[in-house]
Structures are given as structure tokens and as C-alpha cells.
Amino acid sequence: MTATKTKKQKKAKGGDKALLRNKHVLYEASVQSPDADLSFFRRVFKRHRKADFRRFREDFCGTSLLSATFVKRHADNVAYGIDLDGPTLAWGREHHIGPLGDAGERVVHIQDNVMTADVPPVDVACALNFSYWIFKERATLLAYFRAVRAGLDEGGVFFVDAFGGQDAMDDGKEERRITDGKTPDGNKVPNFTYIWDQAKFNVCNHDILCHIHFKLKGGKKIKKAFTYDWRFWTLPEIRDLMIEAGFASTEVYMEGWDDDADESDGIFRLRKTMENDSSWVAYVVGLT
Ligand SMILES: C[S@@+](CC[C@H](N)C(=O)[O-])C[C@H]1O[C@@H](n2cnc3c(N)ncnc32)[C@H](O)[C@@H]1O
Incomplete structure (x- = not known):
């Protein structure tokens, strides 16, 4: 900091320093890739529905980074972010939604339980970073999937992720x-x-x-x-519960392996069978 900075500027710099150590900032940098997720959703939605989606529901949205990124991508996009935690929603409103200006009005926060929240019908719903694993009982996860299914418009698609190995x-x-x-x-x-x-x-x-x-x-x-x-849910359990909840079919998408880089290739492809890798991440898709 130079000696010429005013008190106000010093305060702003101090504020930035706190932001650099903020747990939401660190979390988002570590585990979230909103553009990659949304591009994947778009690719799968287009494959099945031959169109783009404009109404999006982000369950367990936390800081709603995904919803904020979604409304930035198109002027007609509308997102509903649902989360129980008021302070986390408020942090997202301040840091992701407020700065969008008018576009931020197209992110609607609903502070409620994803199981019972009253959300307008959408084309795409998601529960990412394994958040739905909070539901440990079979009957509870089934009730959640039913609630999501009921909240999807005709042709709607539901995305969750899972890990295993x-x-x-x-x-x-x-x-x-x-x-x-x-x-x-x-x-x-x-x-x-x-x-x-x-x-x-x-x-x-x-x-x-x-x-x-x-x-x-x-x-x-x-x-x-x-x-x-x-609860650590397996892919067949998740798929079976989606069908029981009223989805017409399910799909699994998993990454391939890049031998040269010795790491996963980052491209999620539709899989009917998959090698038994020691660790993997997948998207499970519920189609209506
Ligand atoms: C792991 S964070 C997910 C953040 C973000 N979705 C992501 O992809 O990284 C889990 C969030 O779920 C919220 N949560 C937990 N149970 C919930 C429920 N039943 N209904 C709504 N939100 C819930 C918590 O408040 C927390 O913000």
C-alpha cells in the first residue's frame, strides 16, 4: 500500500484481504466450475430436446455462483436458487448477484428446504457437489427426487453428480x-x-x-x-430412485482418462459400461 492512498482506499484494500481468505471464495475456487457445468447441461439438454434451456433451478445453491453464471449467459435466462442458509445466500447476493446489476434480478433466491420449496416450473434442475447426499434414508431421497420431478416442465431434465471407486x-x-x-x-x-x-x-x-x-x-x-x-449413494441406487420418482429414464456421464497427462480428460461422455477406476466423478441425469 502506498503512502498516497486515502483512508477509504485503505479500507477497501483491507476488505479485499479478508475476501482472499473467505471460506466461500476458497470453496468456489477449489470445487466449482460453473461454466463447465452449464455447458455440460446445455449439451445434454440440446441432445434430447433440440433446444437451449432458459429456466433453471439450482438446489442447495449455497452462494448461487451457478445461478449467477447462468443469467449472465443469456438475457432470457432465469434462475431459482434454493438454500436453507440465509447468511450463505446473502453472501452470494452481495458478491455474485448484486454486481450483475439488472441481470441479477433474474436470480430468484428461495430460502427454504429443497424438499418443500415452492418453485416455479423449470426446464433444468440440478443438485451439485453431492449436496443431495444429505438425505440418508431411501424414502427421503425418493421424496426429494419426486419433488424435483414435480417441479420440472414437460421435457425437463435433472442433473446430479456422484463420486465413487x-x-x-x-x-x-x-x-x-x-x-x-x-x-x-x-x-x-x-x-x-x-x-x-x-x-x-x-x-x-x-x-x-x-x-x-x-x-x-x-x-x-x-x-x-x-x-x-x-450417505454415500451408488449410481444404481440413484438411478433406480429417479425412475421410482417418475423420471422416464436416466443416463450416466463419466470422464475418460488422458494417458499422456495421467489424469482424467475432463470430457463427460454418455456411458453404458465403465472401467472400475479407483476414483471417479459422474453426472447422473434424470429425463422426463
Ligand atoms: C455443499 S453446499 C453446496 C453448494 C453448491 N451447490 C455447490 O455446488 O458447491 C450445500 C448447501 O446445501 C444447503 N442445504 C442443506 N440442506 C438443505 C435443504 N434440505 N434444503 C435446502 N438447502 C439445504 C446448505 O445450507 C449448503 O449451503
């Missing part, structure tokens, strides 16, 4: 260096480490307890920034 059921921590994080106002987040911690897995009922920790530049740690007490 032998490693996914092991206790243990996985670290990833995040080098491309940006705050919502476009400042670069100093490189940091994201730690996915699978603390407990119960083989009897597939309860899984996970935490996210962050290790920041300078050594500061944010332990248990987020904790998830979930």
Missing part, C-alpha cells in the same frame, strides 16, 4: 494445490491447498463424514471450513 470408501485426506483462484471481484487468490478429508466411512449403512480444510499462504490453516455428514 474403491478409494472413495477409504478414510484419508487428499490435497490439491489451487493456483487459479479468483475472488468474485476478479482479484487473484494467492495459491493455497484444498484438503478433502474423508474422516469416517461406515460400511454397514454407507454413512460418510467428510471435511474440507484449507492451508493458506503463510501457513494459516482453516480446519473444518465445511463438514458433510452424508
Whole structure:
């Protein structure tokens, strides 16, 4: 900071510093790829419906980054973001929706339970980052899928993600260096480490307890920034429940492997069979 900066500017800089360490900023930089998700939804929706979608429901929206990104992509796009947590919604309104100006009015926040929220009908609904795994009982997940199905217009499509593989059921921590994080106002987040911690897995009922920790530049740690007490659902269970909830059919999309880079290739393709990799992420799609 230079000596010529005014008090007001100093305050703004201090504010930015806090934003660089904010748990929502770190979370979004670590696990969210809104443009990639929305482009995937568009590709699948177009394959089946030969059109683009304009009305979108983001369940468990958290900071509603996905909804904000959706309305930015087209002037007719409208998004409904549903989440129970008022402060998280407010953070998203301040940092993602407010800055959109008039376009921000096309993101409608509904602070409610996804199971019972009153949401206008949409073309596409989603529950990402495994949020629906909060529903541990079969009957509860079925009721949730039924609620989503009832909220879809004719031809509507529902997207969820899931993870699995032998490693996914092991206790243990996985670290990833995040080098491309940006705050919502476009400042670069100093490189940091994201730690996915699978603390407990119960083989009897597939309860899984996970935490996210962050290790920041300078050594500061944010332990248990987020904790998830979930049931680990398998792909056939999810697909069967979607059908039982009234979806006409389901699809699974998974990434391929790039041998040269020795990592997944980032392209989600429709799969009927798949190798038994030690760890994987998939989208499960419910078609009406
Ligand atoms: C893992 S975050 C998901 C954030 C974002 N959707 C993403 O893809 O990263 C889970 C969110 O679900 C919300 N949540 C949990 N149970 C809920 C429920 N029954 N209805 C609505 N929101 C719920 C929490 O408040 C939290 O913001």
C-alpha cells in the first residue's frame, strides 16, 4: 500500500484481504466450475430436446455462483436458487448477484428446504457437489427426487453428480494445490491447498463424514471450513430412485482418462459400461 492512498482506499484494500481468505471464495475456487457445468447441461439438454434451456433451478445453491453464471449467459435466462442458509445466500447476493446489476434480478433466491420449496416450473434442475447426499434414508431421497420431478416442465431434465471407486470408501485426506483462484471481484487468490478429508466411512449403512480444510499462504490453516455428514449413494441406487420418482429414464456421464497427462480428460461422455477406476466423478441425469 502506498503512502498516497486515502483512508477509504485503505479500507477497501483491507476488505479485499479478508475476501482472499473467505471460506466461500476458497470453496468456489477449489470445487466449482460453473461454466463447465452449464455447458455440460446445455449439451445434454440440446441432445434430447433440440433446444437451449432458459429456466433453471439450482438446489442447495449455497452462494448461487451457478445461478449467477447462468443469467449472465443469456438475457432470457432465469434462475431459482434454493438454500436453507440465509447468511450463505446473502453472501452470494452481495458478491455474485448484486454486481450483475439488472441481470441479477433474474436470480430468484428461495430460502427454504429443497424438499418443500415452492418453485416455479423449470426446464433444468440440478443438485451439485453431492449436496443431495444429505438425505440418508431411501424414502427421503425418493421424496426429494419426486419433488424435483414435480417441479420440472414437460421435457425437463435433472442433473446430479456422484463420486465413487474403491478409494472413495477409504478414510484419508487428499490435497490439491489451487493456483487459479479468483475472488468474485476478479482479484487473484494467492495459491493455497484444498484438503478433502474423508474422516469416517461406515460400511454397514454407507454413512460418510467428510471435511474440507484449507492451508493458506503463510501457513494459516482453516480446519473444518465445511463438514458433510452424508450417505454415500451408488449410481444404481440413484438411478433406480429417479425412475421410482417418475423420471422416464436416466443416463450416466463419466470422464475418460488422458494417458499422456495421467489424469482424467475432463470430457463427460454418455456411458453404458465403465472401467472400475479407483476414483471417479459422474453426472447422473434424470429425463422426463
Ligand atoms: C455443499 S453446499 C453446496 C453448494 C453448491 N451447490 C455447490 O455446488 O458447491 C450445500 C448447501 O446445501 C444447503 N442445504 C442443506 N440442506 C438443505 C435443504 N434440505 N434444503 C435446502 N438447502 C439445504 C446448505 O445450507 C449448503 O449451503
